[in-house]
Amino acid sequence: MLSPQTVASGLLAASLCVPVAAAPPFFNPFMRHNLAATLGPQLSSGAALYTKSNSDFAKHDERWTQWNAPTFSAVVEPASEKDIVATIQYATSNGIPFFAQGGGHGYSGTLGIIQKAIMIKLQTNFGSALYNAHDKSVSVGGGAKYSVLAEAAYAAGRELTVGSCPCVGAVGGALSGGHGRLQGKHGLGLDALKSMRVVLANGTALDVSAEKNVDLWWGMRGAGQNYGVVVSATFNTFPETPGAMHYDGELILDGTQLEEVFEILNEMVPTWPAGLAFDVLFAAFPGSLDPVIVLSMIYAGPKREAAKYTHRFAALKGSLMFSENMYTWADLPFKAAGGSIAASCGTTKLRSTYSNNVRTFDPKIQRDAWNKYGEFLQAYPNANGTGVLWEIFGTQRVSEIPANASSYAFRDRVTMIGLLQFDYTDPSILPGIEAYGKAWRQQSIENSGWDDDKLYVYPNYARGDEPLDSLFGYEHWRIEKLRMLKKEYDPTDAFRGYHDVWSHPGKDHHGHSERGDLK
Numbered sequence: 001m002l003s004p005q006t007v008a009s010g011l012l013a014a015s016l017c018v019p020v021a022a023a024p025p026f027f028n029p030f031m032r033h034n035l036a037a038t039l040g041p042q043l044s045s046g047a048a049l050y051t052k053s054n055s056d057f058a059k060h061d062e063r064w065t066q067w068n069a070p071t072f073s074a075v076v077e078p079a080s081e082k083d084i085v086a087t088i089q090y091a092t093s094n095g096i097p098f099f100a101q102g103g104g105h106g107y108s109g110t111l112g113i114i115q116k117a118i119m120i121k122l123q124t125n126f127g128s129a130l131y132n133a134h135d136k137s138v139s140v141g142g143g144a145k146y147s148v149l150a151e152a153a154y155a156a157g158r159e160l161t162v163g164s165c166p167c168v169g170a171v172g173g174a175l176s177g178g179h180g181r182l183q184g185k186h187g188l189g190l191d192a193l194k195s196m197r198v199v200l201a202n203g204t205a206l207d208v209s210a211e212k213n214v215d216l217w218w219g220m221r222g223a224g225q226n227y228g229v230v231v232s233a234t235f236n237t238f239p240e241t242p243g244a245m246h247y248d249g250e251l252i253l254d255g256t257q258l259e260e261v262f263e264i265l266n267e268m269v270p271t272w273p274a275g276l277a278f279d280v281l282f283a284a285f286p287g288s289l290d291p292v293i294v295l296s297m298i299y300a301g302p303k304r305e306a307a308k309y310t311h312r313f314a315a316l317k318g319s320l321m322f323s324e325n326m327y328t329w330a331d332l333p334f335k336a337a338g339g340s341i342a343a344s345c346g347t348t349k350l351r352s353t354y355s356n357n358v359r360t361f362d363p364k365i366q367r368d369a370w371n372k373y374g375e376f377l378q379a380y381p382n383a384n385g386t387g388v389l390w391e392i393f394g395t396q397r398v399s400e401i402p403a404n405a406s407s408y409a410f411r412d413r414v415t416m417i418g419l420l421q422f423d424y425t426d427p428s429i430l431p432g433i434e435a436y437g438k439a440w441r442q443q444s445i446e447n448s449g450w451d452d453d454k455l456y457v458y459p460n461y462a463r464g465d466e467p468l469d470s471l472f473g474y475e476h477w478r479i480e481k482l483r484m485l486k487k488e489y490d491p492t493d494a495f496r497g498y499h500d501v502w503s504h505p506g507k508d509h510h511g512h513s514e515r516g517d518l519k
């Protein structure tokens, strides 16, 4: 996912979500517990425990967005699986919520339901990766960033689908999909998963794979945040792109040829190459409220092949800048889009998103969306890091994998993923954000090019106010199956923070309440 604020500044180059559900009035007995004296002795010597009494607590519970974010009363940095089990058992037996943090980049508004929790911070001691030469897989800790996974594979001459942003959690991303530039060749991040080690809310640790705990294996690859803490995961890898270099074309247009941009995209989409990945972004330069169109065009292969696709856009009138570079695959997340994606890893902002996937673009509707984007910038000049992003990646391998192979539902609906990403500092503008965001999403649904007027959302890009079936599938059996797994593996709904299949807010498309009956 690209970040408008930094795209406009770094390249010339982000982000996301409204209170979806108010935090429930949990009785929080936290303050009665002296964690250092009670939980502390149960942890191994390599683990760390931070509470609000630590003067530097704020630096331990940082997250990418402050919007509707979870809050924490303590942070545990486990050093062993036993530490994770001990922390979960302590939390559940004392009625304290807990939260596994991987890369800290989750931004669904549903996360706000987690308040005054114990954070199990995985990145510190479960943030590394190891290449397994015997089967060419990579094993990562549950908090490893995409960059760490990519570097371990790359060093062995291998690759796999990772997200565009180096600081996102590789496991966090894969649990709900793992969408990335190489997905046309290798499928989603979750498709590369070989096995996971998972700790449930009752403290049981399980091996989960196609051979072991196969029902949970199905559920955790698409709705994985619902069931347990992933201590470690192993990903399959693939031979690297021949020549090992990737093309990066960066183009900025002034918007005069906007219709042509979307017409060319419509023309290209039916035969979109597996290794081609475009980010098409409406952004504004910092200090300016004039929108520009940024095209970040990446191709897994040589320039002469990439040019067939990218030079059509570069030849359009209104070009303000065009650059072409070749990067190694491991460098791409840091260098593509002028380094702006890596620069969006900062933590102190209010960011939120609205999202919908479409099949085709209506150029007139995109002109209207452009005009409305400009009006939003004028009305809220301090939110000029806001942007409208379309991710257009290959889908061949994603759609080859049978739809029922995992709980990830929309393999045939990931052609073009749309994101309206808000980036702001003043919380009082939220009503303006919601009004614009909902109208943009509705317009996108009505002009999606699908044969129905349904919302299709990649769960990791969801705001959290969407009906559950728009994330996990319109076939009823999918949500039923996810709920059966919930009853079996997390009957107390301890893992309720991220698109909870049990008590997700809102109603489904039939108007039925989505709250399940967890008994």
Ligand SMILES: Cc1cc2nc3c(=O)[nH]c(=O)nc-3n(C[C@H](O)[C@H](O)[C@H](O)COP(=O)(O)OP(=O)(O)OC[C@H]3O[C@@H](n4cnc5c(N)ncnc54)[C@H](O)[C@@H]3O)c2cc1C
Residues within 6 Å of the ligand: 001, 002, 003, 014, 064, 099, 100, 101, 102, 103, 104, 105, 106, 107, 122, 141, 142, 143, 162, 163, 164, 165, 167, 168, 169, 170, 171, 172, 173, 174, 175, 177, 178, 179, 180, 224, 225, 228, 229, 230, 231, 344, 345, 460, 461, 497, 498
């Ligand atoms: C700047 C940016 C760029 C992005 N780019 C992409 C992209 O290119 N492709 C893509 O697919 N997605 C992308 N995303 C979305 C991303 O996949 C989700 O936000 C994802 O939830 C982030 O995972 P995390 O571990 O970083 O976040 P966290 O906030 O740590 O976790 C998010 C959720 O996952 C759970 N979780 C994380 N790790 C574990 C674990 N080990 N065990 C159990 N639960 C866990 C958390 O409890 C939480 O519920 C991007 C997000 C941002 C902010």
